[in-house]
Amino acid sequence: MKRFTCQSCGQPVFFENTRCNQCHAPLGYMPEAANLAALAAEAGGLYHPIGQNEEPRAFCANHAYDVCNWLAPALQPKGTFCFACQFNRVIPNLNILGNTERWRKLEFAKHRLVYTILRLRLPVKNRQQDPQEGLVFDFLDDPPQGWPPIMTGHNNGVITIATKEADDAYREHMRVEMGEYYRTLLGHFRHEIGHYYWNVLIRDGGRLEQCRAMFGDDRADYQSALQKHYASAAPDNWREHYVSHYAMSHPWEDFAETWAHYFHIVSTLETALSYDMTIGPMVDGKPVLTHRNDPYLHMPFDDIIEAWLPLTYAVNSLNRSMGLADFYPFVLTAGVRAKLRFIHDVVREVQQTADQPFGLL
Template identity: 40%
Template sequence: MRSFRCRVCENELFFGNSRCVACGTRLGFSRAERAIVPVDDDGRYVDHHGGRWWVCANVRLSGCTWVTTTQGGTCEACALTRTRPADGDGVGMAQLPAAESAKRHLVVELDSLGLPVVGRDEDPVGGLCFDMLSSVEENVVIGHADGVITIDLAESDDARRERVRVELGEPYRTMLGHLRHEVGHYLQYRLVTEGERLERCRELFGDETADYQAEIDRHYSEGPPEDWEDRYITTYATMHPFEDFAETFAHYLHISDTVDTAAAQGLVTIDPSAFSSFRDLVLGVWVPLSVALNQINRSMGKDDLYPFVIPEPVLDKLDFVASLATQGAGSGV
């Protein structure tokens, strides 16, 4: 999460800001420029080429400040949401902004890494879309199927999410973490389909054609293998090769984003893009940085920021998922 500068007064801005607190300028986010831009009282932004953009129509619905080329229209990030709660669902609508904010973070992160975000407008059959569902009146299962990511908006509730985390014995559980995991399923579905890439994926993660339901049943009846810490990043990753891939991909995004943020804030002096492999970045920057961050959290009486250990086989897995990116670490926000 990099900071920006107000183009009017040079005050520091942060991703998601809708107004500069120093000069009062109204703001929008330009996906095309990867920048926070000033907009007028009508929500209009004129770019360097004379192109006209307007703040997303969902600014009041979900707090979206992204700009779009259509006045009164929705932005590219909001267009990815296929389903949301009904207007009369007060609980679901109150939970929607947090989920949409995390989704916008995810989209910018994927853009920065050069990973594809192909919506249903481009690919009606297998394009990416999100069903943001309220579990007020129905059971919602978080998951991915053929490009459709389903999110339970109740996960926006900190108290509920923490209760579930403790019940399941998880070391980490956030809305952004859910989205990173599920988009890992989507990118495996899109990018790991044939040839040497598929063969290498199977070498690292296992045969993804293994019966999924049978593996779920095995996992919940027997638990993870005793030596899981030697080969996996989490116990959930031991369930099935699909889950191992998604968990590893989520950690790739966790690490990439945090290292990039730390570099932008001056917490690390080494340029992340200087590393020739993700493995080297993990060993050279992430491991010492995460230890330091964990110690800082402990000094505040909080749990570790990154409560995970990365064994050697997981370094190989992280290297593989990082290879799916076309632009390396890039310049995220």
């Protein structure tokens, strides 16, 4: 995530902020410029980005629920959804106590996901553009007792996130019960979008055989593979080839888990570089890797790994100093790095050819 500053007063502001804490200027995110803009109110519920030659803009329709601070496209009528919220199909039932706050948490995670999709210049289509497999999000509450609970997952462009995953206590309980090192809302989104991009970039992108050579044969029966996975003990050497235990279950899950970690890495590296953190090797007292090396678009894979490993060592140590769990409790062995490199190469290849929703990113 980039570092943002209020254009009105110079105060640091953050991606989810709706108002500057110092000068109280309203803030709105402009996805086509990847910029959080301080705004001046105009008539008719419109806002003008301060100090920018831009047309007046309206907030996303979901701004009324305090779950979105993105601006709708220029010259669109009030009540239009922003780029990120156009992918919503089902939101939580707001008549259920606590669901507005759960939805807010879901939207914060989803907007960070969409930020990364745009920064990586990945192709994405909504349900209007692709009625069969366009991306759509369903945030679903569990049905009445006696019916099967909602499970988070992906099916032909439909990403379902169980609303209960926005409850910290439930999510931590499931993390412990499933023996996971890491379980967050953002992690769910990044994993499930990996399945979407397996369809878009691998299956439909002419890369099936290369992917199978790296991750295994996806034609293996999925349900049988899951049953076998949960019924078997993990071998001692599983970390040599898999970023997580769950990645062992099926090639689809291996790809999605690795994809999620690629998103973790480039997003966190951008944050570190944006805050001028010195990471990686030094030459003549100066860092080799600087904010000019954009991990989303320009940084070579070897440089990404060279920066990522010392960053995780440092932040894991900081967390331990506070009595917290490790920030990044994973081991990137040579086998895992080979899979991450495959995803990196696919992303870089796609960046050269994909049509972009915004030309300025």
